[in-house]
Amino acid sequence: MILETAGGITLGYDDLGGSRDPAVVLIGGLATQRTVWPDTLCTALVESGHRVIRFDNRDMGESSWWDAPSGEDLLGLLTKGLSVKDRLPYTIDDLAADATGLMDALALQRAHVVGMSMGGLVAQSVAVRWPDRVESLVSMMSTTGNPSLPSSTAAALQALMTPPADPFDQAAVTDLAIMQQRVIGSPLYPMPYDYVRDIVSLNFARGNNPEGALRQWLASSGAGDRRAQLASIRVPTLVLHGRDDPLVPPPAGEDTARTIPGAKLRLIDGWGHNIPPSIGPLLAGELLSFWGATLNGGQSNVGS
Numbered sequence: 001m002i003l004e005t006a007g008g009i010t011l012g013y014d015d016l017g018g019s020r021d022p023a024v025v026l027i028g029g030l031a032t033q034r035t036v037w038p039d040t041l042c043t044a045l046v047e048s049g050h051r052v053i054r055f056d057n058r059d060m061g062e063s064s065w066w067d068a069p070s071g072e073d074l075l076g077l078l079t080k081g082l083s084v085k086d087r088l089p090y091t092i093d094d095l096a097a098d099a100t101g102l103m104d105a106l107a108l109q110r111a112h113v114v115g116m117s118m119g120g121l122v123a124q125s126v127a128v129r130w131p132d133r134v135e136s137l138v139s140m141m142s143t144t145g146n147p148s149l150p151s152s153t154a155a156a157l158q159a160l161m162t163p164p165a166d167p168f169d170q171a172a173v174t175d176l177a178i179m180q181q182r183v184i185g186s187p188l189y190p191m192p193y194d195y196v197r198d199i200v201s202l203n204f205a206r207g208n209n210p211e212g213a214l215r216q217w218l219a220s221s222g223a224g225d226r227r228a229q230l231a232s233i234r235v236p237t238l239v240l241h242g243r244d245d246p247l248v249p250p251p252a253g254e255d256t257a258r259t260i261p262g263a264k265l266r267l268i269d270g271w272g273h274n275i276p277p278s279i280g281p282l283l284a285g286e287l288l289s290f291w292g293a294t295l296n297g298g299q300s301n302v303g304s
Helices: 039-047 071-080 092-105 118-129 154-161 170-184 193-206 210-221 250-259 277-295
Strands: 002-004 010-016 023-027 051-055 111-116 134-140 237-242 264-268
Touching: 002 092, 010 039, 010 092, 023 092, 023 118, 039 051, 039 277, 051 092, 071 210, 092 118, 092 210, 111 118, 111 277, 118 134, 118 210, 134 277, 154 170, 170 193, 237 250, 237 277, 250 264, 264 277
Parallel strands: 023 051, 023 111, 111 134, 134 237, 237 264
Antiparallel strands: 002 010, 010 051
């Protein structure tokens, strides 16, 4: 489905479950479409009595694409490094406004807001800027932007930065996606290669936008150190992170949980930086357990 928000942004989305059920808004990461959220996770949440909304961030899939910067101007921003004088095409806060705009368009006053990777930054921004719209926050495989945190492994960073041989060739993009999943994926939860091929095929059918991924990278890179803002969050918060994440190492999740008052931390063995279908039920269980404890007045404390 596709709708236009009051802010004039077109968003492609899926709306799963009953219209009167408690809402869950899933926010995907860098260069992903809503297909990043596997049906195994979404179905488990729907069957538990939740309404699940997953959508394409701007510049991806069926959502609005930006025209600028593009070409050499875009490559120049990426290669020279950002400065305070650079004007970003949009920011993480703009992406957060898209999420709340989608909630407005769907007449959702409040929702459980769940974000993964870059989407975790977006979900955090929603909780900072619109706390009255957030039933709970789940920050998944994400970070605070603390510059003292450990970096990605060299192999993970290289895999992320490697371009496809041809960004408009589906086979080339599929080959790259499979390689990246081997590097950043989850040791205990393998990502089936046929599943990756199916997802890339669906993503191509909805809209393949290589420059959109680069503009999202600029937004993510420009977010900076957000610890001061995150310390203001007062909504119930769960931080989920894989112990085997090579792209955003576990200390980033630990730092997020320390920074957000009262946040609960759950480190998961064998989980890397992806959401394969086989881990969907486990993640759904973590979410449902957290929401159940929250709704029943349970305390959230940092732990592992």
